[in-house]
Amino acid sequence: MTSSSLFLLLVLIVAVSYFFGRKRSEVVAQSVGGIRHLHSLPNYYGLMAAVWAGVPGLVILSLWVAFETTVMQGIVFSGLPDHLKTLTGPQVNLFWSEVYNLRSGAISAPSDPALLDAMAHITTLEQQSKIGKAVMVIALSVLGGGIGWSLIRPTQKARNQFEVVLRTLLMLSSMIAIFTTVGILFSVLFESVRFFREVPITEFMFGTKWSPQVAINAEVAGSSGAFGAVPLFVGTLMIASIALIIAVPIGLMTAVYLVEYASRRVRNIIKPLLEVLAGIPTVVYGFFAALTMAPQLKTFFEDVGVNGVSSESALAAGLVMGIMIIPFVSSLADDVINAVPNSLRDGSYGLGATRSETIKQVVFPAALPGIVGGVLLAASRAIGETMIVVMAAGLAANLTANPLEAVTTVTVQIATLLVGDQEFDSAKTLSAFALGLMLFFTTLLLNIVALAVVKRFREQYD
Template identity: 70%
Template sequence: MQTSTLLLVIAVLAVLAYGLGRQRSIQLVGGPSQIKHLHSLPNYYGLMAAAWAILPGFILLAVWVFLEERIIIQGLMNSLPDSYGQLGSPQMNLTLAKIQNISSGSLSASADPQLTAAAELLQQLRDRSQLFKVILTIGTTLVGALIGWVMTRPALRARPQFEFVLKSLLLLCSTIAIFTTVGIILSVLFESIRFFQAIPFFDFVFGLQWSPQIAIRADQVGSSGAFGAIPLFVGTLMIAAIALIVAVPIGLMSAVYLAEYAKPRVRNIIKPLLEVLAGIPTVVYGFFAALTMGPLVRDFFQGIGFDGVSAESALAAGLVMGIMIIPFVSSLSDDVINAVPNSLRDGSYGLGATRSETIRQVVFPAALPGIMGGILLAASRAIGETMIVVMAAGLAANLTANPLEAVTTVTVQIATLLVGDQEFDSPKTLSAFALGLMLFFTTLLLNIVAMAIVKRFREQYD
C-alpha cells in the first residue's frame, strides 16, 4: 500500500471517528434535546475523537517514511561482506546503486552472486517495511480513534482541548516555515562563502564583466573567468523597472475604475478577464515576447531612425513582463480599495469633495499600505522571472543603460550555471549561490522599504 493510500485511509478513519465521537456525546446526555448538558457543542467532541485518530497515525507514518530508506540501506550495508566495507564512498555509492537497480528490475542480474543476493535482501527488507508500515499505521489510527471515543463524556472540555490542538498545529506549521527559511538562507550562505574564498567579494560585487567560463587547463583560452555581477544586476533592475512602469499605472487605474466607477455587471466581467493574465504560463509570454513583441519593437525603432536594434532587447522583455504582472497590482489594489471604510468617503462627500477628489485625497492614501504590498509582490515577480528574459532578452551580460540592447538577469544566469553536469567545487557553479544570496538581500531591502512606507501611512489612517 502506497503512502498516499495510507493517508487516505487515515483520513477516512478520522471521519468515522468524528461521526462516532459526535454521536456518543449526544447519546450520553439522552439525545439532541439535552445537548445543553454538554460542556461543548457535539461537533467539538467529534473533532477531538478525529484528532485522537489522525495525529498518532500521521506522526507514525511521517517518522516511518523519513527513516525507512535510511534504516533499510544501513541494514543492507551491514549484510555485505567485509570486502565491500573497504571501498571508498564513491565506489560504495556505485555498488548501492547497482543493487537498487537489480532489485527494481531496471538492471539484469549481476554476475556477482553477492550483489544478486544483496538485491534480493533489499527487496525483502522493503516488503517487510511496507507490511509493518501498513499494519502499525492503521493499528495506531484505530487505537487512537478508540481512545478518543472512550474519552468522550459530557464533562470533557472538548472545545478548549481541540483549540489547543489546533493552535499547536498552527504553531508547528509556523515553526516549519521559519526553519525552512533559515535552512534556505544557510545553504545559500555556506556555498557563497566557498565562492568568495576563490573570488574576492569586491571583485564580484563591483566587477563590470561577467564571463564565468573557467577552462580545465591553464593554457586554454579564457582560463580565468570574470565574475563581476554589476551587468547582471543592471539588466535585472532595467527589465523590472520597465515592467513596473507598464504594470503599476495600468493596474492601479484598473483597480480604481473597478472599485469606484464600474457597475457590478461590468466589474464581474472585467475583473475575471484581468485575472486570467496571471494564469497564463510564462513560457507562453516568452513565445509572445520573442515572436511578436521583439520584432515589433525592432521594426518600430528602426522605422524612426534607430540603427542596429536587435529583436532581443530589454524593452521587449520588460513590456511583456509588465503585461504579465498587471493582475498582481490590479487585483490586490482593487481588494484594498474596497476595504477602505465607507465612513471616510461619506465624510469627504459631506465636506463637498467630488468623487475624483475623494479617491485622490482620501481613498488612495488610506489604501496605500495595501497598494504598496501589491506593487512589492509585482516587483518580486518581475525580478524572479526567467523564461521571458531567456526568450526575449537573451543571455548576453551587457553593461548598458540602453533598453534596446540585449541584456540578461540574475535568475537567468543562475538557471544557466546550474543546468547540465557541473562540478560544485568550481567557482563557475558556486557563483550561482552567490548570485542567489545577493538577490535575497536585494529583495530584503525592498521589503524593508515597503514596510517603512506601510508603517507610516498605517499610523496616519488608523
C-alpha cells in the same frame, strides 16, 4: 502494504473508533440516567476516540514515509567497503541510480561487485521497513483507539477536549506560513553556504564576469567558472526598471481615470478587462514577448536606422513585463486613491480647483506613501518575474547599459542552472541557490518596507 493502502486502513480504524466511542458514551450514559446527563453530546465522545486512534498513527506514518529512504540509504552506505564510503556529492547520486537500475534490470553488469551487495541490502531493508511501518502504524492506532475508548465516562469533558484538539489543528495550519518561510530560508541558505565555501562571497557580489557553464569540466585547466553576479544584478535591474517605467505611469493614470473621472458604467466595463490582463499566465506573456514583441522591436529599430538590436533585447522583455504589471499597479493605486478621504477633494474643489489640479496637488501628495508602497511591491514583482525573462531575455551575461542588447537576469540563471540534471556539489548548481538567496532577501526587504509603508498610510486615514 504500501503507504497509501496503510493510510486507507488508518482511516478505517479511525472510523471504527468513532463508531465505538459514540456507542460507548451511550452505554455509559445509561448508568447515570440517560444521554442528558453526559457532559457532552455522544458525537464528541466518538470524535475524541477517533482523535486518539488517528493522530499517533498518522504522525508515525508521515514521519516514516518522509525519512525512510534517507535512513535506509544511510544504513546501506555505512556498511559499504571503504573505497565506496569515500564517495561524495554527485557520485553518491550516481551510485544509487546504478543500484536502482541494477535492481530494475536496466543495467545487467555492475561496475563494482559491492553494488550487488548494496542492492541486496537495500532490498532487505525496504522489506523490513515496509513490515515495521505497517505494524507500528496499525498497533499505534488500535492502541490509541483503545485508550480513547476506555477514557469515555459521563464526566469526561469530551467537547472541551475535542475543541482543544481542533484549535491546535487550526493553529498548526496557520503556522505553515512560518514553516514555509523557514523552509525557504534553510533551503537557500544551506546550499548557499556550501557555494560560498567554494566561491568567495566578494567575488560573487562584486565580480563582473559570469560564466558558470564551463565549470562542468573540472578537468580542463583553469575552467573553474566565473561567478561574478554583477552582470546579472545589472540585467535584472535594467529589465525591472524598463518594466516600472512603463507600468507605473500607465497603471497610475489608469487608476486615476477610473477613480476620479470614469462613470460607474465605464468603470464596470474597464476594470474586469484589466483584470483579464492580470489573470493571463506569465508564460503567455513570455511567448508573446519572444515571438511577437522582440522581432517587431528589432524590425522597428532597424527601420529607424539602429542596427545591432538583439533579438533577445532587454527592451522587449522589459516592455512586456511592464504591460504585465500595469493591472497590478493600477489596482494597488486604485485602493490607495480611494482611501484618500473625500473631504480633501471637497476642500480643493471648494476653492475652485479643477479636477486635475485637485488630483495633482492634493490627492497625489496625500496618497504618496501608499503609491510608493505599491511601486515597491511592483518592483519586487518585476525582479522576481521568471517566465517572461526566461523566454524573452538572453542567457549571455553581458554587462551593458544598452537596453537593445541581450542581458540576463537572476531568475533566468536560476531557472537555467536548475533545469535538467543537477549535481549537488558543483558550484554551478549551488550558485543557483546563492542567487535564490539574493532574490529572496531583496524581494523580502522590498515587501516588508512596502507593506509597512502602506499600513501606515492606511492608519493615517482610517
